[in-house]
Amino acid sequence: GAVVSQHPSRVICKSGTSVKIECRSLDFQATTMFWYRQFPKQSLMLMATSNEGSKATYEQGVEKDKFLINHASLTLSTLTVTSAHPEDSSFYICSAADRSSSGANVLTFGAGSRLTVL
């Protein structure tokens, strides 16, 4: 089945630094990928839709200059958390859509990246 690889799985950084998270679709091409954020004991919150070759579409309340998304190829999307602060500490999860046998899109998720900002 479809596999999405996300890296790194854990990252700890100092306040003010930038962190890049990679999301790769390993065995299929994904023109669209999605980035989610999840706080402890809460549901996933959609941050943005990453479109190959064009600008990402951000959800309301998500700062596009804070969370830079680059979808340079059909198999790779990156999320860069710029000038990270402790409140950016969270679990970031990417996903890519693959067409199921029923004809609808099925999201395959990466394993997630735990960001801790000191």
Next chain:
Amino acid sequence: LAKTTQPVSMDSYEGQEVNITCSHNNIATNDYITWYQQFPSQGPRFIIQGYKTKVTNEVASLFIPADRKSSTLSLPRVSLSDTAVYYCLVGVEGKLIFGQGTELSVKP
């Protein structure tokens, strides 16, 4: 995008059948219903997807009534390893909004 409502939590015992119902009153004609499972500190994992009536795979069944305003995920004979959060989502084109999910706790 259709909003979904699920019970916040459920308890069960090993070997029992568990049914989790999700209501989605404003589901659109083209929307599919998809269920995901999530363990702590992991990405969600696809369980099953359906459009109408009943769908069954090796891990679960999905029951969808004719009006499609709700759906029920059925997990046969749960084990301790089925303890997780289960999410019901509706949509068609990939942009899916997660509700609160149902936290299932399976006890020995």
